[in-house]
Amino acid sequence: MEDRTDKASSDKATYQVTADDVAKLAGVSRWTVNRAFKKEASISAKTREKVMQAADTLGYLPDLLAASLASDRSNLVCLMVDDFANPHKLVMLERLTRILRKHGWDSLLVNTANDTETSAALMSASQRRVDAAVVIGIQFNDSNLATAQGARRVRKLIVFARSSENPDTISVCCDDVAAMDTITDYVIERGYRKPLFLAGPQTSSAHLGRKETFLRRWSNEFGQTPDFLVADRYDARLAYDLIHGTFVDRSVQDLPDIIVCENDALAMGAVDALRYGLGLRVPEDIAVTGFDDIPQVDSPNYKITTYRQPLTAMAEGLVEILRGTADNSALNHFRGQLVVRESA
Amino acid sequence: MEDRTDKASSDKATYQVTADDVAKLAGVSRWTVNRAFKKEASISAKTREKVMQAADTLGYLPDLLAASLASDRSNLVCLMVDDFANPHKLVMLERLTRILRKHGWDSLLVNTANDTETSAALMSASQRRVDAAVVIGIQFNDSNLATAQGARRVRKLIVFARSSENPDTISVCCDDVAAMDTITDYVIERGYRKPLFLAGPQTSSAHLGRKETFLRRWSNEFGQTPDFLVADRYDARLAYDLIHGTFVDRSVQDLPDIIVCENDALAMGAVDALRYGLGLRVPEDIAVTGFDDIPQVDSPNYKITTYRQPLTAMAEGLVEILRGTADNSALNHFRGQLVVRESA
DNA sequence: CGCCTTTTTGCACGCGCGTGCAATCACTTT
DNA sequence: AAAGTGATTGCACGCGCGTGCAAAAAGGCG
Numbered sequence: 085m086e087d088r089t090d091k092a093s094s095d096k097a098t099y100q101v102t103a104d105d106v107a108k109l110a111g112v113s114r115w116t117v118n119r120a121f122k123k124e125a126s127i128s129a130k131t132r133e134k135v136m137q138a139a140d141t142l143g144y145l146p147d148l149l150a151a152s153l154a155s156d157r158s159n160l161v162c163l164m165v166d167d168f169a170n171p172h173k174l175v176m177l178e179r180l181t182r183i184l185r186k187h188g189w190d191s192l193l194v195n196t197a198n199d200t201e202t203s204a205a206l207m208s209a210s211q212r213r214v215d216a217a218v219v220i221g222i223q224f225n226d227s228n229l230a231t232a233q234g235a236r237r238v239r240k241l242i243v244f245a246r247s248s249e250n251p252d253t254i255s256v257c258c259d260d261v262a263a264m265d266t267i268t269d270y271v272i273e274r275g276y277r278k279p280l281f282l283a284g285p286q287t288s289s290a291h292l293g294r295k296e297t298f299l300r301r302w303s304n305e306f307g308q309t310p311d312f313l314v315a316d317r318y319d320a321r322l323a324y325d326l327i328h329g330t331f332v333d334r335s336v337q338d339l340p341d342i343i344v345c346e347n348d349a350l351a352m353g354a355v356d357a358l359r360y361g362l363g364l365r366v367p368e369d370i371a372v373t374g375f376d377d378i379p380q381v382d383s384p385n386y387k388i389t390t391y392r393q394p395l396t397a398m399a400e401g402l403v404e405i406l407r408g409t410a411d412n413s414a415l416n417h418f419r420g421q422l423v424v425r426e427s428a
Numbered sequence: 429m430e431d432r433t434d435k436a437s438s439d440k441a442t443y444q445v446t447a448d449d450v451a452k453l454a455g456v457s458r459w460t461v462n463r464a465f466k467k468e469a470s471i472s473a474k475t476r477e478k479v480m481q482a483a484d485t486l487g488y489l490p491d492l493l494a495a496s497l498a499s500d501r502s503n504l505v506c507l508m509v510d511d512f513a514n515p516h517k518l519v520m521l522e523r524l525t526r527i528l529r530k531h532g533w534d535s536l537l538v539n540t541a542n543d544t545e546t547s548a549a550l551m552s553a554s555q556r557r558v559d560a561a562v563v564i565g566i567q568f569n570d571s572n573l574a575t576a577q578g579a580r581r582v583r584k585l586i587v588f589a590r591s592s593e594n595p596d597t598i599s600v601c602c603d604d605v606a607a608m609d610t611i612t613d614y615v616i617e618r619g620y621r622k623p624l625f626l627a628g629p630q631t632s633s634a635h636l637g638r639k640e641t642f643l644r645r646w647s648n649e650f651g652q653t654p655d656f657l658v659a660d661r662y663d664a665r666l667a668y669d670l671i672h673g674t675f676v677d678r679s680v681q682d683l684p685d686i687i688v689c690e691n692d693a694l695a696m697g698a699v700d701a702l703r704y705g706l707g708l709r710v711p712e713d714i715a716v717t718g719f720d721d722i723p724q725v726d727s728p729n730y731k732i733t734t735y736r737q738p739l740t741a742m743a744e745g746l747v748e749i750l751r752g753t754a755d756n757s758a759l760n761h762f763r764g765q766l767v768v769r770e771s772a
Numbered sequence: 773c774g775c776c777t778t779t780t781t782g783c784a785c786g787c788g789c790g791t792g793c794a795a796t797c798a799c800t801t802t
Numbered sequence: 803a804a805a806g807t808g809a810t811t812g813c814a815c816g817c818g819c820g821t822g823c824a825a826a827a828a829g830g831c832g
Contacts, residue, residue: 102818113782118819128780128828148555149502150818153493153787163537168522169723171515178512181539190552193507193537195525208534211492320727352727360728379513383664383696384704385729446788457812462789470810472798494788497817 101144110138121146152213161189161406162209162217162238166196170318170349172376176220176245176395183399189215189406209238216240216406222285242405245393247292247416254410256401258393258418264297266422267373267391271342272305274428276371280340281312282323282350294346294375311340315350323353328361341370342428348374348381351388355427371428387426394418445488454482465490496557505533505750506553506561506582510540514662514693516720520564520589520739527743533559533750553582560584560750566629586749589737591636591760598754600745602737602762608641610766611717611735615686616649618772620715624684625656626667626694638690638719655684659694667697672705685714686772692718692725695732699771715772731770738762 103117110117112135119125120135139145152158161184165173181191192214196202209217217238241253248255271279279302283295295312303309313330315322323345331339343358345351351374358364358372366372374381377392398418404410447461454461456479463469464479483489496502505528509517525535536558540546553561561582585597592599615623623646627639639656647653657674659666667689675683687702689695695718702708702716710716718725721736742762748754 100818104818114819115783116781119781126780131780145551145555147497147557147818148552149493149497149557150787151820153491153497153789154818154820156787156820158493168518171518171724174512174515174518177521177537178539178541181537182541185539185549185552190556191537193521193525193535195522195529197522197526205529207489208492208529211489212534213491213493320723324728356728379664380515380724384668384700444788448788458789459813460811463811466790472810475810491788494817495790497819498788498790500790500817 100147101142103144103146106135106139106142106144109142110135117144118146156213158213158215159189160192160212160214162192162194162206162212162214164194164196164202164205164209164217164219166202166222167318168195168197169320170221170347170378171380172348172378173221175376175378179395179399180218180220180244180402183396183403187403187406189403206238214238216242218242218244218402219246221245222287240405242402244402245395245398246287249292254405254412255416256398256405256418257416258398258420259416260292260294261297262417263375263391263393263420264294265301267344267375268298268301268305270389270422270424271344271373271428274371276342276428277306278339278341279310280343281310282327282343282345282354283312283314284318284346284350285316286314298344318347318349320349320353320356323350324357324361327354327357331357331362339364339370342367343370343372345372345374348376348378348388348390350374351390351427352381352386355386355388367426367428373428377423382425389425389428390423391420392423393420444491445486447488447490450479450483450486450488453486454479461488462490500557502557502559503533504536504556504558506536506538506550506556506558508538508540508546508549508553508561508563510546510566511662512539512541513664514565514691514722515724516692516722517565519720519722523739523743524562524564524588524746527740527747531747531750533747550582558582560586562586562588562746563590565589566631584749586746588746589739589742590631593636598749598756599760600742600749600762601760602742602764603760604636604638605641606761607719607735607737607764608638609645611688611719612642612645612649614733614766614768615688615717615772618715620686620772621650622683622685623654624687625654626671626687626689626698627656627658628662628690628694629660630658642688662691662693664693664697664700667694668701668705671698671701675701675706683708683714686711687714687716689716689718692720692722692732692734694718695734695771696725696730699730699732711771717772721767726769733769733772734767735764736767737764 103114106117107114112131116127116131117135117139119127120132148159163177163180167173184191192209192212194205194209196205206217219242221244243253243255245257246255247257247260281295281298287293299309299312313326315326327343343354345354351372354372355366358366358370364370372388374388374390377390380386381388381390401410401415405415447458450461451458456475460471460475461479461483463471464476492503507521507524511517528535536553536556538549538553540549550561563586565588587597587599589601590599591601591604625639625642631637643653643656657670659670671687687698689698695716698716699710702710702714708714716732718732718734721734724730725732725734745754745759749759
């Protein structure tokens with residue numbers, strides 16, 4: 085005990101206080117100390133108090149590494165992001181990290197922008213025994229999943245804010261069909277009749293996608309399928325080039341009266357292209373709608389009509405999955421709301 | 429050996445392959461197996477090959493949790509972000525996660541937006557034995573640092589993209605004095621003579637800040653200190669309100685001819701306020717400069733003249749700190765470059 | 773007050789790997 | 803070919819905590 089104390093005070097900066105030290109000081113066993121730090125442990129109030137006090141004076145905190153190793157649960161979640169160009173990612177990261185931490189999970193942020201490294205990233209995550217890997221906003225590539233043998237050590241594979249057909253995967257997302265129905269209703273109600281759909285990267289599970297929903301719905305309504313363009317990244321600049329390149333030498337009567345975009349990043353690029361590339365007015369000449377309601381589209385420069393996903397509820401749904409208490413049938417049917425601004 | 433094999437095949441999904449299994453298959457000791465996975469280990473090429481092959485067929489990967497526990501180095505870095513409103517954070521996160529991972533570190537993303545939770549976040553990070561905590565873009569609050577006893581288990585406290593005076597802290601940032609000098613030179617050279625500085629949250633180490641540098645420099649040059657405004661968050665909307673509120677009922681001759689902003693988020697808000705709130709033209713009536721060169725300011729809507737920090741080099745500098753091979757004297761003197769667009 | 777039930781506490785063993793050193797092997801030199 | 807040298811391999815012990823159960827303590831009742 086003596087030398088323990090000495091050691092602790094002599095090089096406080098590096099000496100790791102362990103549960104044993106606290107136990108000694110509090111006059112209990114090491115196990116009791118650790119129990120004091122577990123919410124639902126069976127321990128008497130005064131013992132816990134005594135332990136906590138000792139822990140406090142020693143500056144003790146349980147070591148999560150050792151705990152994870154022993155218990156085989158890390159309370160760590162891996163967030164995989166491959167598209168840092170879309171500002172909506174920042175919004176999602178803020179929400180997810182906040183909600184996850186509130187419920188006891190820490191977040192490992194993995195950059196899978198380099199497509200070939202996705203499976204490597206997954207394996208690395210598995211090496212840290214993450215409780216789950218959450219793919220944010222992008223359909224998880226099947227080949228990546230297949231090649232990532234390491235995935236078998238990742239307990240759960242979750243796709244967030246994106247529907248997924250993969251059977252090894254759980255998807256937490258809003259109901260794209262309902263969302264696009266809402267947008268379509270609005271577009272029709274406002275009298276637009278020559279829409280163009282600006283889609284993002286096409287994923288494998290396309291038949292439930294926003295683009296497909298809009299096209300099908302419109303076709304049912306008016307008997308003809310609208311035109312669409314596909315951007316292979318959610319990038320405003322790319323959308324700019326696409327819109328500009330497509331319309332630059334088209335006559336006025338061949339232009340759409342509204343561009344329905346798969347998300348806000350594309351919508352911003354579209355607005356810029358219409359205004360600055362083609363000299364058109366938004367919404368007078370051509371209207372634009374987005375999706376996500378990122379902070380930027382509320383700028384007076386854009387004022388884009390868009391659709392807001394219930395990110396907090398979705399994040400809470402994710403937590404339920406982690407806990408294993410989720411009602412999986414409801415997880416991909418979250419409802420958001422239309423946010424009407426001036427662009428349409 | 430028999431039952432090992434059985435176990436592995438029977439519930440492959442959950443059974444954790446360990447170095448022992450690989451050792452048995454490869455006919456070597458467990459320690460040799462782990463050596464094969466260490467870059468600089470002393471092991472013969474053919475033994476390693478043999479081991480790797482066995483590891484491959486078993487799908488083995490070293491367990492980083494156990495490794496961290498045993499070695500007391502986690503190869504984990506905690507990235508602390510408290511301001512998700514600034515899109516530049518996304519750029520920094522992309523860069524940091526990519527560079528860190530390239531050098532073998534994983535990133536724990538901690539949301540400290542709720543100010544009171546900063547020290548709690550630090551403690552939690554220390555519970556995972558992170559090799560370092562990196563505070564991104566905001567001056568680390570001294571009281572937080574002080575109260576966070578857990579910090580003593582965090583080996584290194586690093587402030588990224590922000591200068592810091594705190595002695596317990598290492599700062600990796602660009603040379604704000606040089607940067608503001610460059611901007612000031614440009615402003616003067618272009619003939620602006622009535623500047624207003626739009627500053628962000630004031631930190632404790634203010635005397636080296638961008639605002640102070642600009643004011644001092646201008647005063648030296650022209651004998652008078654320019655006006656300034658202070659926004660207490662780097663938020664475009666806040667900047668909009670501030671600029672609009674300040675100038676809305678001021679006569680034309682009392683307006684500045686340029687607004688020098690502490691970063692792009694503020695600059696975007698300023699541009700919006702000038703154009704949409706006050707009906708002024710940028711840059712014809714009032715020019716604007718920013719800082720950071722976030723992707724959004726390259727939009728044709730903004731085209732803001734700004735200053736780009738060398739984020740990649742800074743991230744590499746951070747890695748050097750983690751490795752302990754850094755030349756600390758150079759770490760807060762990175763030089764960026766002026767990016768001239770149309771706003772000034 | 774003694775017996776029984778219900779907390780509360782203690783403990784052996786294991787989680788998978790790293791460290792530092794000792795033992796062994798491979799290869800060179802004379 | 804024997805001795806010497808450096809490269810390679812094996813191993814005891816420990817990292818800090820969880821699990822599941824047994825032992826002990828604390829209440830409850832007549």
